[in-house]
Amino acid sequence: MPSKPELRRAVTPWGSFSWGYSDVGADIFVGLGLVLGAAAGASNVAFLFAGIVYVCIGLAYTELAATYPVAGGGQYFVMRGLGDVFGFIAGWAVLLDFTIDITLFAWSCVDYLGQLVPFLALTHHPWVHFSAAFALIAGLCLLNLVGVRESTTFNGIVSALDVVSETSILFFGFLFAFNPDLLVHAMTLYWPTNDHLLLGVSLAIISFVGLESISQAAQETQRPASIIPRTSIALILTILVYALAYANLALGMIPANPVPPDAHGHAQTFFQFLGSTANQGSAVAVLAANVPYFGKLAALYVPILGAVLLLISSNSGVFGASRIAYAMSRSQLLPSVFERVHPRYRTPAVSIVVFCGVALAVLVFAALPSLDPGADAVYTRFFHGEAGLDVLADLYAFGAATSYSFVFVALIALRLKDPLSPRKFRIPINIPLTFRGERALFPVVGVIGFLGIFSILIFTMLTHPIGRVAGPLWLGCGIIGYLIYRRRKALPLWDSRPIDWETQQITILKEAGELELMDELIEKLRARGKAPGVAKAP
Amino acid sequence: MIAIHPLGVLIALVIVALIGATIYWMLHPPPAPADIVAERAEAALEEMAGSIIVVFSEDIHSEHMMVLAARLARRERAELLAVYIVEVPLILPQGAQMPQEDRRAIEALATAEAIAQHGGVTIRTDVIHARQVSTAVVDLAKRESANLIMLGSYREGKYTGAPLGRAIESIASSAQCDVLIGVPGPHGRMLTLERPPAAARRNGAG
Numbered sequence: 001m002p003s004k005p006e007l008r009r010a011v012t013p014w015g016s017f018s019w020g021y022s023d024v025g026a027d028i029f030v031g032l033g034l035v036l037g038a039a040a041g042a043s044n045v046a047f048l049f050a051g052i053v054y055v056c057i058g059l060a061y062t063e064l065a066a067t068y069p070v071a072g073g074g075q076y077f078v079m080r081g082l083g084d085v086f087g088f089i090a091g092w093a094v095l096l097d098f099t100i101d102i103t104l105f106a107w108s109c110v111d112y113l114g115q116l117v118p119f120l121a122l123t124h125h126p127w128v129h130f131s132a133a134f135a136l137i138a139g140l141c142l143l144n145l146v147g148v149r150e151s152t153t154f155n156g157i158v159s160a161l162d163v164v165s166e167t168s169i170l171f172f173g174f175l176f177a178f179n180p181d182l183l184v185h186a187m188t189l190y191w192p193t194n195d196h197l198l199l200g201v202s203l204a205i206i207s208f209v210g211l212e213s214i215s216q217a218a219q220e221t222q223r224p225a226s227i228i229p230r231t232s233i234a235l236i237l238t239i240l241v242y243a244l245a246y247a248n249l250a251l252g253m254i255p256a257n258p259v260p261p262d263a264h265g266h267a268q269t270f271f272q273f274l275g276s277t278a279n280q281g282s283a284v285a286v287l288a289a290n291v292p293y294f295g296k297l298a299a300l301y302v303p304i305l306g307a308v309l310l311l312i313s314s315n316s317g318v319f320g321a322s323r324i325a326y327a328m329s330r331s332q333l334l335p336s337v338f339e340r341v342h343p344r345y346r347t348p349a350v351s352i353v354v355f356c357g358v359a360l361a362v363l364v365f366a367a368l369p370s371l372d373p374g375a376d377a378v379y380t381r382f383f384h385g386e387a388g389l390d391v392l393a394d395l396y397a398f399g400a401a402t403s404y405s406f407v408f409v410a411l412i413a414l415r416l417k418d419p420l421s422p423r424k425f426r427i428p429i430n431i432p433l434t435f436r437g438e439r440a441l442f443p444v445v446g447v448i449g450f451l452g453i454f455s456i457l458i459f460t461m462l463t464h465p466i467g468r469v470a471g472p473l474w475l476g477c478g479i480i481g482y483l484i485y486r487r488r489k490a491l492p493l494w495d496s497r498p499i500d501w502e503t504q505q506i507t508i509l510k511e512a513g514e515l516e517l518m519d520e521l522i523e524k525l526r527a528r529g530k531a532p533g534v535a536k537a538p
Numbered sequence: 539m540i541a542i543h544p545l546g547v548l549i550a551l552v553i554v555a556l557i558g559a560t561i562y563w564m565l566h567p568p569p570a571p572a573d574i575v576a577e578r579a580e581a582a583l584e585e586m587a588g589s590i591i592v593v594f595s596e597d598i599h600s601e602h603m604m605v606l607a608a609r610l611a612r613r614e615r616a617e618l619l620a621v622y623i624v625e626v627p628l629i630l631p632q633g634a635q636m637p638q639e640d641r642r643a644i645e646a647l648a649t650a651e652a653i654a655q656h657g658g659v660t661i662r663t664d665v666i667h668a669r670q671v672s673t674a675v676v677d678l679a680k681r682e683s684a685n686l687i688m689l690g691s692y693r694e695g696k697y698t699g700a701p702l703g704r705a706i707e708s709i710a711s712s713a714q715c716d717v718l719i720g721v722p723g724p725h726g727r728m729l730t731l732e733r734p735p736a737a738a739r740r741n742g743a744g
Contacts, residue, residue, distance in 0.1 A: 013565055167557050171550045178546030223570055234564035241556055245549070254541045292540050516571075 011221040016214055016231040018159035023210030024239055025162055026313035029306045030108045031207030032246050032287070033280030034393050036271050039200020041190030043271070044183075044247040046200035047207065051240050053456060054208035056449025057404050058236035059427045060411045062229050065215030066425045067414075068505075069224035069512045072327050073215040074407045079331065081410030081417065083496040085482070088333040090406035092478040095324055095355070096471070097209065097399035101317030102359035103366065104392040106136040109310040111281030115289075115303035122388070123278045126370040133363055136314065141356035144318045146345050155312060162309055163238070165302065169287070170245045172294035173253060183252030186271060199463040202397050205456050207243050209400040211235060213316060225514045229425035246284070250274055255290035281389055282306070317359070322351035332497065335485050366391040383465045394460065394467030395474075401457035402475070408450035416440050420524045421505050422517040502530065588685040589617035591678065594646045595625060595671045596639070597703050600690030602729045603720045604650050607688050608657030616685065618661045620650035621678060623671045632667070640665060672708035679713055688718045690729075 011019065039046040064077045074094055079087025110132045114121035122129040192200065214232050221227055250271045262268045262276065270290070274283040285306055288298035326348040329338035342349035366388055369376040383391075411427075419440040430441035461468040486493050502525060509518035569577070592600050592607045604620070611618040622643035624636055647663040654661035668674035679687055689706055710717045722729040 013567060017564060163557065163561070167554060170553050174546040174550035174553065176540050176542060176546075178543055178549065179541050180543060180545050223567075226567055226570065230564045230567050234560045237560045238557060241553060245553055254539060256539060 013227050013231055014156055014160075016221050016227055017235055018156040020211055020214040020231065020235045021159040021163070021238070022155045022309065022312045023213040023316045024208060024235065025159060025166075025210075026105060026108075026306075026309045027207040027209055028166075028239070028242055028246060029112065029284045029310055030104060030281070030389070030393070031204060031243070032250065033275055033283030034203045034389060035200050035207070035247070035275075036250055036283065037275030037277075037280050038192070038196055038203050040192045040196065040271070040275070041187045041251065042192050042197050043200060043204075043275075044187070044244065044251060046197065046204040047243045047247040049201050049452075050204035050208060050456065051243060053205065053449060053452035054211075055236055055240065056445050056452060057208070057407070058211050058232055059445060060407055060449060061211055061215055062232035062236075063423060063425050063427050064407070064411060064414070065232070066225045066228045067421055067423045068508060069221065069228065069514070070508055071323070073212045074403050074410075075324060075328060077414065078406045078410040079333070079496075080501060081413035082406070084331075084333060084492070085494055085496075086406060086410075087331070088328065088482050089475060089479065090403050090410075091324055091328045091333060092475060092482075093399045093402035093406070094212075095321055095328075095399075096474050097396060097403065098317045098321035098324065099355050099358050100362060100392055100396045100399060101209075102137055102140070102314050102321070102356065103133070103363045104389070104396055105310045105314035105317065106133045106140070106359075107363070107366070107389060107392060108281050109133075109136060109307045109314060112285055112303045112307040112310060115282050115285045115299075121278075122281065122370060126367070130363070130367045130371060133367070134360065136311065137356060137359050137363065140311075140315050140318045141352060144315070144322065144352050144356075145342065145347055145349055158305075158308055158312060162305055165298075165305055166242055166284075168294065169284070169291060169298060169302070170242070170249060173249045173287070173291045174245070176292040176294070177253045177255065177290075178249060179252055179254055181252075182254065183248060186251040186269065190269070190271075195463060198459040202401075202456055202459040202463055203393055204243075205400060205453075206393055206396050208239060209396065210313070210316075211239075213320070223514065224512050225422075225424040225509075225517055246287070250283075250287060253287070253290070256292040256295050257290055277388075318352060318356060321355040322348045325351035325355065332486075332489065332491055333482065362392065362395070390464075391466050394464035395470055397460045397464070398457070398467045398471035399474075401453055401460055402471070404453045405450060405457060408446050408453065411446045412443060412450075415443055415446070418501065418505075420502070420521060420528075422509075422520045424514075424517065589619055589682050590686045590688060591675070591682065591684045592618070592620045592650060592688045592690075593671075593675050593709070594620065594622040594643070594650070595705065596642075597705060598623075598671070598689055599646075599692055600688060600720075601646065601649050601653070602722055603688045603690040603718075604653040605657065606720065606729065608654045608659050608661075610686075611654075612657060612659045617682075618654055618659055619664065619682060619684075620647055620654075620661055621664045621666060621675075622646055623674045624665060624667045625671055626667050626669055628669065632669070634667075636667070671705040672712065675705075675709050676712045676714075679715055684715050686716050686718060687713055688720065691719060691721045693721055693724065 035043045035046050061074075065073070068077065068080065070076055075087055075091030078090035110120055110129055111122065113132075114129070119125060120129055120132055211232065214228060214235065253270055255270045259268060259270050259273045262272070263278075268276070273279060274286055279286045282303065285299075285303045288302040289295045291298060325334055325338040328334040329336055329351075338348065338351045338354070340350045341347065369379045370388060414421075416435045419435070419438045426441070427443050427445045429444045431444060433440055433442055460471070483493055491497065502521075506518055506521060509515070509521065590607055590611050592603060594600050600620075607618060610616070624639045624643055626632060626634055626636065630636075643665045647665070651661055651663060666674050666678065675687060678684075687709060689709065691706065706719060710719065720729050
């Protein structure tokens, strides 16, 4: 009888980088305009704060993905570190993120295309904009149903083009159009209120969401324990440089073209122009088009490149949501219906349709005020007029901050509960201690990161009227559904299913091809009188 | 309107350097132990480009190894030499005429030549009369500075001991280059000149 096929380890260092880049690299295309609109002259500070937290998140994911190179990412780490119920909550928050990811990036993709085809612009033809975003999501749903998905090669090419493009925009922008006095002037004169700064920080974090895609692909990466730390650190650095550079350039840039007055006819600065409702969805393209000389070329290709990257990112949302739901279903965290595979196309059809359906519902909710003046009045009364990209960004920030908070706790828990698993990459700055008779290293960065991301979660709750209602509502409904499902299946409600993690870890390392690490673990276990076997990897 | 500022120029250069250095560092991870071994093996193979000797004799049937030898010789641009060793019994003088054995040698080497031609490589052939197959092959390998000696054996049911014999054993232990011994498996395809009868029948019926 033929054995069950395993995931092929075909993802190279560039492939691993581009998996992450195609997800997180698109975020700045959406995040820049939103943060400039919210944090104004302190946008660079908002990006810096979120960036520091992001570095901690990145390091945590790097350590965990290199130690546990399995598909599943954050949800698996939390389930392993904190148990089934927290694994569910983290996975459910990631599901919210991936679902919003679908809508947010499809919406922004249309915004970028609108730079070339004004007919698609939200401000001029909201129905056309809505229909285009709707059609993109429905199309991605169909493509994923029949199992067509962008290849690693395609991701790699688009990522390479985008790295070159973004570096060029920043290079020529700083070379030809940067004035540090203007930056200081913008920071002094347009420093926001505390509320707006907090709002800016909570939006800035969305520019850094998606690094976990590298850990999602860990099971398919060559020599994951060695390669993933490199690709993750490279991705962290690249994205951080881009976010900080864009924010500072936007504040201190003298544009090649004159800045038009705002909707009320008042003069505005260039960064205010970028953060306006008309441009916030496509801020990078507008900025690039205003770089002297280079802007003429950039105006032609940046909207297309941005739209392609955003479409890939939206597709990552469809793929990620359906696969996480599938994985959670296999771990008995979600009903088995999400595990159902299409008989012909061999894809998790139910998961794809359900989460694309949720994405479409969210799209309708976000677009309603721009489509109907009556709805606009309702949103103004109940949600402080929050609509469109802001709604999507709220929920995206909420889902990311929640799942990342759990990942930090899982990192600390796994350091204490599982000190024997070899860690080829370990976050620096640790406090040695003894826990349950074993020497362990307590990660200080884990605590700093947790405090940082948890504060962003609080900022999100404080400053986003929709996020503070819809986010917890999503989690609450999920937990109720989880408890009903576990009760029906006679599974432990608050406890976890018994799993021999040590044996599973040996299998994970064996299947990852990290035989030296496997030997190291076996030796440690034998030294403690444990006889390890080999189990099926998750 | 252009606004070139020294700080802007510096930041622009730092960004390019930082991104370039990061990507370069990422794409050049330290090699794994397996990679190092593979590189060494590859380097050793690169050096090969010498000669490959395919041996035939009364007990050594290497026809099925010829395809592999020809492919290897073409890929490595190595010289290919097929040699048939006629073992002269001690009861006969060294230069004794052995027409039947010579005839078998010519047939075997003709087959080897045909296979080499199909494979697109040039081949030298030789018939050597010697007291001992193993000594003759080892001496020839030394003279030719051969990199590889290829020997074929065959299977009789589940038994390959007799055809392997002392000659192959002795060549394998005395040769100063690599020795490749090929025995076609009962269901193998790579070293099989003719299709197994059952498979051939099935294909014919289909």
